[in-house]
Amino acid sequence: MKSGSNLEKVLTAGHFAFTGELGPPRGAHAEEVRKKAVFLKGRVDSVNITDNQTAMVRMASWAASLILIQEGLEPNYQMVCRDRNRLAMQADILGACALGIRNMLCLSGDHCQFGDHPTAKGVFDIDSMQLISTVKKMRDEGKFLSGADLDGKPQIFIGAASNPFADPFEWRVHRLAKKISAGVDFVQTQCIYNMAKFREFIRQANDMGLTEKAYILAGVTPMKSLGMAKYMKGKVPGMDVPDEIISRLQGVARDKQAEEGIKIALEQIAEFKEMKGVHGVHLMAIEWEHRVPEIAERAGMLPRPKV
Amino acid sequence: MIVAKRKPFDEIMQLVKGHKKVLVVGCGTCVAVCLAGGEKEVAVLATELDMGRKLANNPVELGSITLERQCDREYLAQLDGMVKDYDALISMACGVGIQFLAERFPDKPVFPAVDTCGLAVNQDVGWYEERCRSCGRCVLGLTGGICPVTMCAKGLYNGPCGGTNKGSCEINADQPCAWFNIYERLKAQGRLDCLLKVQPPQEWKDTTPRTLIQPGYTKPEKAKT
Amino acid sequence: MRLNYPSNVKIILVPCTGKVDVIHMLTAIQKGADGVYCVGCLEGACHYNQGNLRCRERVNHVRSLLQEVGLEPERVRMYNLSSGEGPTFAAYAKEMTENIQKLGPNPLKKKAGVA
Numbered sequence: 001m002k003s004g005s006n007l008e009k010v011l012t013a014g015h016f017a018f019t020g021e022l023g024p025p026r027g028a029h030a031e032e033v034r035k036k037a038v039f040l041k042g043r044v045d046s047v048n049i050t051d052n053q054t055a056m057v058r059m060a061s062w063a064a065s066l067i068l069i070q071e072g073l074e075p076n077y078q079m080v081c082r083d084r085n086r087l088a089m090q091a092d093i094l095g096a097c098a099l100g101i102r103n104m105l106c107l108s109g110d111h112c113q114f115g116d117h118p119t120a121k122g123v124f125d126i127d128s129m130q131l132i133s134t135v136k137k138m139r140d141e142g143k144f145l146s147g148a149d150l151d152g153k154p155q156i157f158i159g160a161a162s163n164p165f166a167d168p169f170e171w172r173v174h175r176l177a178k179k180i181s182a183g184v185d186f187v188q189t190q191c192i193y194n195m196a197k198f199r200e201f202i203r204q205a206n207d208m209g210l211t212e213k214a215y216i217l218a219g220v221t222p223m224k225s226l227g228m229a230k231y232m233k234g235k236v237p238g239m240d241v242p243d244e245i246i247s248r249l250q251g252v253a254r255d256k257q258a259e260e261g262i263k264i265a266l267e268q269i270a271e272f273k274e275m276k277g278v279h280g281v282h283l284m285a286i287e288w289e290h291r292v293p294e295i296a297e298r299a300g301m302l303p304r305p306k307v
Numbered sequence: 308m309i310v311a312k313r314k315p316f317d318e319i320m321q322l323v324k325g326h327k328k329v330l331v332v333g334c335g336t337c338v339a340v341c342l343a344g345g346e347k348e349v350a351v352l353a354t355e356l357d358m359g360r361k362l363a364n365n366p367v368e369l370g371s372i373t374l375e376r377q378c379d380r381e382y383l384a385q386l387d388g389m390v391k392d393y394d395a396l397i398s399m400a401c402g403v404g405i406q407f408l409a410e411r412f413p414d415k416p417v418f419p420a421v422d423t424c425g426l427a428v429n430q431d432v433g434w435y436e437e438r439c440r441s442c443g444r445c446v447l448g449l450t451g452g453i454c455p456v457t458m459c460a461k462g463l464y465n466g467p468c469g470g471t472n473k474g475s476c477e478i479n480a481d482q483p484c485a486w487f488n489i490y491e492r493l494k495a496q497g498r499l500d501c502l503l504k505v506q507p508p509q510e511w512k513d514t515t516p517r518t519l520i521q522p523g524y525t526k527p528e529k530a531k532t
Numbered sequence: 533m534r535l536n537y538p539s540n541v542k543i544i545l546v547p548c549t550g551k552v553d554v555i556h557m558l559t560a561i562q563k564g565a566d567g568v569y570c571v572g573c574l575e576g577a578c579h580y581n582q583g584n585l586r587c588r589e590r591v592n593h594v595r596s597l598l599q600e601v602g603l604e605p606e607r608v609r610m611y612n613l614s615s616g617e618g619p620t621f622a623a624y625a626k627e628m629t630e631n632i633q634k635l636g637p638n639p640l641k642k643k644a645g646v647a
Contacts, residue, residue: 112514119510316600347555351597354558359601361643 002139002185003157005102006074007046009307010280011186011215016273017280018301019076019188019217020044020292022068024059033059033067036289041073043296044283045304046103048188051078055115062096069100076159077101080109085125086134086145093135097154105159105188106131129182132160136183158183162216163190164201165240173204180214187214188282191221191232192268194240202277211277218272221284222295223261226250262295269299309337309401310435311344311421319352319397320359322418326367326395329356331420332386332408333373334400341435343421344399346373352399352420377404383411390415443512449501451492458485464506535618537625549573549610550583557594557608564641567632568594569609571624577614584612604635 001008010017020040025032040047047068051061058064065075077096079089093104108128112120126134126145134145135158142153160179164172176187192198198218205211223229226249233241245264252260265283272278281299285292296302323329331353339345353371360367370393374382377400386408390396395416398405402423409417427435440457446464447454456462460478466486470477476484493499520526546552549572557568570591572584588610595605609631611624 119512120514121509121511122514316597347553350555351558354555354562355597355601358562358603358640361640362602364643366643 003102003155005046005157006307007076007103007186008157010045010305013305013307015305015307016301017045017215017217018043018296018299018304019046019048019280019282020289021048021050021282021284021286022064022289023050023053023287024061024064026056026058028059030067033064034071037068037071037073039289039292041071042304043293043302045280046074046076048076048078048105048282048284051080051107051109052083052115053110055082055110055112055117055120057116062092062099062101065096065101066099074103075101076103076105078105078107079131080107081124081127081131082109082112082122085123089126089131090134090138090144093138093154093156094150094152097156098152102155103157103159104135105161106135106184107161128160129178132158132179132182132184140183157185159186159188160184161190162187163238164192164198165190165194166238169197169201173201173208173210176205177208177210180210184214186217186279188217189219190238191219191284193232193245194242195268195271196242197240199275202275206277211279215279216277217280217282218268218275218278219282219284220265220268220272221286222265222288222291223249223257224288225257225261226254229261262291262298265295266299269301308340308427308429309403309423310341310425310427310437311338311399311401311423313343313348313352313399313421314419316355316359319418319420320356320363323356323367323395323397324365326416328368328393329370329395329397330386330390330393331356331369331371331397332377332399333371334377334398334404335373336376336378338399338401338404338421339373340429341427342433344401349373349399352397377408380407380411383408386412441513442509443517444509446506449506450489451496451498451501453485453489453492455485455489458483458488464509535622537622538629540629541625548578548580548583549587550578550580552587552590554590554594554597557591558597561598561603561607561638562640564638566635566638567607567609567628569611569624569628571611571613571621574612574614603639606631606635607638 007017007019020043022033022036022040049061049065049068052058061078065077068075079092084092106128112118112122135156137143137145138150138154139156142150144150162176162179166172179187202211205216223245226246229241229246229249232239233246248264249257249260269281272281283292283295285295331349333339333344333346333349335345342348349371353369356367357369372386374385376382377398390412393415395418396408396412397418397420398408399420400408401421405417405419425437426439426441427437430436438457439454442456455464455466459466460476460482461468463486467484467490471484471487472480474484474487476482490502493501549570552570560568570587572587573579575584578584591608591610594608598607599605609628613620613624
């Protein structure tokens with residue numbers, strides 16, 4: 001075991017993993033985290049805690065991760081390269097591990113321009129690929145990025161994100177390969193809507209042997225409404241929403257759109273369960289944590305394995 | 308002006324080792340003045356490459372030319388007829404020129420022979436000191452004409468920090484403390500009031516690629532080629 | 533004074549060693565010269581104040597360039613003497629020639645395409 005995290009145990013035991021996501025509040029109320037956590041507890045193997053997502057300031061992801069541990073859930077601590085330099089990152093990794101955090105997701109982070117402090121200077125001292133290899137070096141070699149020895153290796157299950165849909169498509173699988181060779185243990189993908197393209201991506205990853213080197217969790221975000229689908233299609237960079245998704249949502253009454261969105265997600269999850277090279281699903285129910293129990297139940301994900 | 312430093316020879320050799328016909332392109336403006344990539348430096352590099360490749364039993368056919376500037380289309384156009392005769396280009400211009408050259412000849416590999424080091428003053432022949440980071444929000448009017456972004460190692464807007472040491476910076480006794488100098492200069496000018504107000508966080512303008520269109524000018528629908 | 537100095541030395545006259553540029557020395561080696569040395573006035577006695585000092589800097593630069601390229605830096609040297617020192621001139625020519633003979637011929641001469 002590299003970290004002994006629940007997520008690692010579930011995956012190494014060969015179970016189909018199911019992870020969730022929780023965005024920390026824009027304020028100091030720990031209660032907000034606890035309230036959302038209730039819906040996720042027992043329904044997912046690990047919960048991603050976002051790090052200033054979309055460049056909006058929120059409660060620190062390590063802090064919200066600790067609240068989650070207090071509530072008996074397992075966090076997957078997200079860290080973006082945008083907000084801290086290599087000193088702060090390594091310090092946070094040590095601190096997070098010391099307080100019981102065992103999973104980490106290494107990300108570049110959205111540009112500051114998208115958030116609530118658009119004129120902030122992005123740090124980007126190192127990038128996500130370099131962050132992955134930094135964590136691996138700390139964990140496996142017991143060394144800082146500088147090469148100096150550290151005392152007490154951080155036991156972290158190392159994660160990264162992958163977007164199978166951004167251009168150029170044929171390069172995506174090679175970028176995944178780079179992350180895996182940098183030291184990633186598991187990968188969570190961008191929200192998938194274009195199943196044909198994702199099947200092709202996974203086929204390439206299978207052919208290259210990548211799915212044997214790291215666990216791949218397919219990203220699913222149920223559409224809450226037609227408006228959300230149109231926004232995702234038109235406004236979110238790197239998102240691929242095919243017309244058939246839009247027309248399915250258009251084809252039902254407004255008050256049935258959320259149900260239709262969940263149905264689409266359930267169909268996807270059913271396919272992922274059978275798909276060679278996919279080891280789990282990462283459910284990003286954005287500001288929809290209260291629907292996770294229902295989705296988990298209907299997707300046949302419950303009960304979660306005890307490992 | 309923009310200053311640059313010639314890359315180590317081994318690095319350049321490595322970059323072009325697979326190419327048999329190479330054109331070395333110098334720039335006659337900033338990098339010529341700072342003795343990094345003008346006509347003379349082009350001649351030296353071409354001679355070095357010729358000798359180095361012969362000694363490595365991998366001879367290379369070299370051409371060399373120094374343009375007035377590599378950051379202007381009209382000068383790059385001089386190369387249009389000759390580039391087809393080479394399988395790679397080496398540019399000795401600053402990073403701006405290198406990219407503009409590569410943009411004009413997208414099917415040719417373009418390799419840099421210099422590292423661009425910043426915007427600097429000419430203290431003496433061969434001696435240059437950085438003065439500007441082109442942040443896009445100049446505060447020199449409040450800081451006695453001394454840039455805190457460039458000249459303070461921490462880029463502080465409300466200095467000096469506690470590391471100032473008898474006029475030197477904490478990083479190095481030979482590095483003057485920018486904020487000590489700002490204080491001294493403003494004091495001599497009777498303008499210390501400039502420093503009393505807290506300077507708010509900078510609204511950074513250099514975090515995305517910038518385009519500048521001067522008043523009275525417009526960007527054409529389709530850029531000229 | 534009828535002094536003998538090795539006949540393989542080819543003298544190129546310049547008004548001041550400050551006139552000698554890096555590319556001159558480098559090109560000589562490129563074209564097959566086994567060695568290049570500059571003979572300037574004594575340091576501190578340059579008619580143009582800095583000429584011989586500049587030459588020394590350039591000689592040092594050429595030596596480092598030769599090293600980068602893979603040739604012996606000893607093929608290039610700087611000497612200083614005053615204009616009245618004929619015997620010293622001959623001695624330097626002899627010393628340089630001996631040093632170069634120890635190094636052997638310029639390896640570039642064996643390579644194709646060297647003029």
